[in-house]
Amino acid sequence: MQTLILGHDPAGVRAAAELLSQGELVAIPTETVYGLAGDARNAQAVARIYEAKGRPSFNPLIVHLPDLAAAQRIAVFDKAALDLATAFWPGALTLVLPLRQGADIASLVTAGL
Numbered sequence: 001m002q003t004l005i006l007g008h009d010p011a012g013v014r015a016a017a018e019l020l021s022q023g024e025l026v027a028i029p030t031e032t033v034y035g036l037a038g039d040a041r042n043a044q045a046v047a048r049i050y051e052a053k054g055r056p057s058f059n060p061l062i063v064h065l066p067d068l069a070a071a072q073r074i075a076v077f078d079k080a081a082l083d084l085a086t087a088f089w090p091g092a093l094t095l096v097l098p099l100r101q102g103a104d105i106a107s108l109v110t111a112g113l
Contacts, residue, residue: 004019016028020037020038020039023042023044023048024038024045025037025038025045025048025049026038031092035062036049036052036053037049040105040109041105043107043108045106046108046109047108049061050108057108057111058111058112059111060109060110060113061109061111062094063105063109067089067090068085068086068089073100074104074105075095075100075103076097076098076099076100077097081095081097
């Protein structure tokens with residue numbers, strides 16, 4: 001397996017997006033650490049994250065989304081969650097919310113929770 005180092009320019013972002021769409025994993029910088037990213041809709045990619053990190057399958061993963069509308073497609077927001085998201089996104093705020101029925105997320109992501 002070859003490790004690619006991509007730039008943080010538009011070409012690098014496009015290359016990372018293409019890798020993710022093919023079920024590959026990509027390391028990404030976050031506010032505090034580097035994270036290992038995969039397509040949360042792709043069960044094989046999600047399983048590869050657990051394997052690569054040695055993470056137990058009962059420990060759910062974080063799903064990063066581009067905006068509130070995308071988050072509302074996969075999670076149920078009550079008023080408090082909506083108020084927090086509206087006040088602090090975009091920004092470093094993680095919300096733990098119930099999965100929306102029929103959400104297009106691989107079941108392994110939530111570890112059954």
